[in-house]
Amino acid sequence: MKHTDMRWILLALAAFLLLIAIAGNVEAAVYHPYYGPYGGERFLEWQEAFERYDTEHIIEVRPKKFFGGCYIAGINQPMVADLDCDGVPDPIDNCPDAPNPGQEDQTGNNLGDACDLFLERITMSPEAVPDGRSFTLSLRLVNYRPFALRNIEVFFEIPELRLAQKEDLSVLDAGAATDVETLFRVPPCTPPGSYDASIVVSNPLAPGTTERFVTTKTVRVIPSGRCSGRPNEQQSIISILDMQDVDPERGAVYPFTIVNHESFDQNYILTIDGLDEWGYYQVEPRSLFIVPAGQSREGRLIVYANEGATGEHGFTLTVRSRTDAQQVLLTAHVERPPERRVSFAPFLLWGLLLFVLLILLAALVLIGQRVASGTP
Structure with missing residues (x-):
């Protein structure tokens, strides 16, 4: 069958499906080999696209329930999918599942923040901590990805104060948010000032592959009034x-x-x-x-x-x-466990006893045979 005939058949089928969509609240959807399904709000523009495309570039036209995506009209590609309707074509959208027209990607992993594991905020309580006292650091994690993340590790560290703590998160479901917090104690008589806290979130993507997200927080230490210029070990x-x-x-x-x-x-x-x-x-x-x-x-x-x-x-x-x-x-x-040397002395002793028993047994058998035969 010629390509021209196939185009007219596809156009007739598309028109029929559009009537179904209008009558039964069902929309037609076109499945392109590269960009997937397109919404059917503008059938006239679809017609023009069908005429420009070769029939081999159209996989199928079929009825589909309401599909909320959009498409972007162009010159070389009349129908480019934009599923989240943010004005960025899906092939170059770093988050095609959620609107993000600004394409924000603070982690630089080519995955938009709207679809990523997002470090939303870091809080410290109290905001200023006296030396020798405790404080908490809390990290707000949001999973914008369409799947659950497992075995997440959050490592808190304040290098100048020699403080470090690791917290584990077994699972963070898709679309869920959680707070991960840890408790630190500022060493007694720490000089007042600002100290940088580093928070590293590690997520295993696959065996041997781990992605990391790093953020920082400033920890402000103030005097407690209990120090006279040198550390108080009694605290x-x-x-x-x-x-x-x-x-x-x-x-x-x-x-x-x-x-x-x-x-x-x-x-x-x-x-x-x-x-x-x-x-x-x-x-x-x-x-x-x-x-x-x-x-x-x-x-x-x-x-x-x-x-x-x-x-x-x-x-x-x-x-x-x-x-x-x-x-x-x-x-x-x-310590390395001591090497255990095998001693053959017990085996030799048991072997000797067995040999003596065999000789005695042989002697008894021989004596028994002589007695039975009457030989002196």
Whole structure:
């Protein structure tokens, strides 16, 4: 069949489908091989497009329920899809699913903010924190993508204060928003000033591929009035040995003391990070300590190494209360397990006993045979 005849057939079919759309609130939709479906608001312009296109460039014309997209008329491509109706053709739109005429892309990953994992805002409470006191950093995450994101890691760090904390988010559904927050404690007698906090959000796209979003926040430290020019070590919440040798079989014990410097009773919670890949731990008597005002409590952190783990490993102990938080970087040196030499002495002893038993058995059999035959 000639191309001209095919065009007239397609035009007749399109006209028929348009009548169906008007009568039954169903629109015609054209499926282009590159740009997908087009809305059918302007059938006359479609006709002109059909006449310009070769029939091989039209896949099909069929009835379809209401489709809210648009198209952009051009010279070389009379019908270019614009599904979100933002005036940017889909082939060059960095977010074809949501209107974003400005094509904003603050992360520079070629995915528009309207379709991306968006770091909406960062808040700090209080806005100015005295030295030696605690504060929270909160990050607002919004998932504008059409699919859920899983295993998100949010890493908070203030390098100048040597503070760092990682928070995990198992899943963030499509279109959902959540707040991720962490608690820090400014070291006692930190000089007043502004310190930069870095927040890195990591999202695994595929095995071996991870995308990262980075933002910053300024942390303002003010004087507490409790320092005389040098750090006051007595304000530390926890006292603990920071390095131990870990026996492969018995582990290592880190004794610690928690001190409550406040004028009221406090609950302290201990958490450990950075151990999962090479070992595990146990806190005695428990991970929650209730310390009366001005008093202290003692405990033990016992660290065990997984089979095959050797060498030096670092991990973080965090102590949190309602008003304070302190992080301590600990080090564990996992000793190499002693080589077990196989001793053959037991095997030789058992072999010798078996040989003697066989000789005795043979002698008894021989004696029995002689007695039975009457031979002296």
